[in-house]
Amino acid sequence: MKNNPKTFIGKRVTDEEAIKILQAVGEFIKNHLLQYFNVSFPGIGIFALSRQQLPVSHHPVKYIVSQKPVFQLSHNLASRYGLKWARIHYEGSIPFLPLINV
Numbered sequence: 001m002k003n004n005p006k007t008f009i010g011k012r013v014t015d016e017e018a019i020k021i022l023q024a025v026g027e028f029i030k031n032h033l034l035q036y037f038n039v040s041f042p043g044i045g046i047f048a049l050s051r052q053q054l055p056v057s058h059h060p061v062k063y064i065v066s067q068k069p070v071f072q073l074s075h076n077l078a079s080r081y082g083l084k085w086a087r088i089h090y091e092g093s094i095p096f097l098p099l100i101n102v
Contacts, residue, residue, distance in 0.1 A: 033069055045073045 013021075029039050029047050038048040050070045056062040073085045 041074075043074055044077055045071055047071050 032039050033047060033049055036049065038046055040046045048070055049067045052066045053063040054066050056064055073083070075087075077083070078085050
């Protein structure tokens with residue numbers, strides 16, 4: 001990463017510090033998803049839980065709720081760097097918790 005001119009890793013932040021920061025952010029995201037909160041990174045994207053109700057046998061009333069973590073990339077970030085991504089919008093019934101309180 002030291003050869004990348006667009007990063008501070010190796011210049012102002014050591015590799016070890018960058019790893020600790022990313023591990024802390026990962027734990028923050030994991031803990032809040034476990035509490036059913038979405039986590040929003042302004043300008044980067046949203047970590048959320050995608051929920052599906054799967055019917056059990058032939059009973060329309062009984063179902064299993066399946067959840068999986070998803071990351072929805074910010075439109076601005078993708079456009080800026082010319083990234084292609086699936087534009088899937090997940091239901092917004094889960095409250096959002098911003099990573100940075102601005």
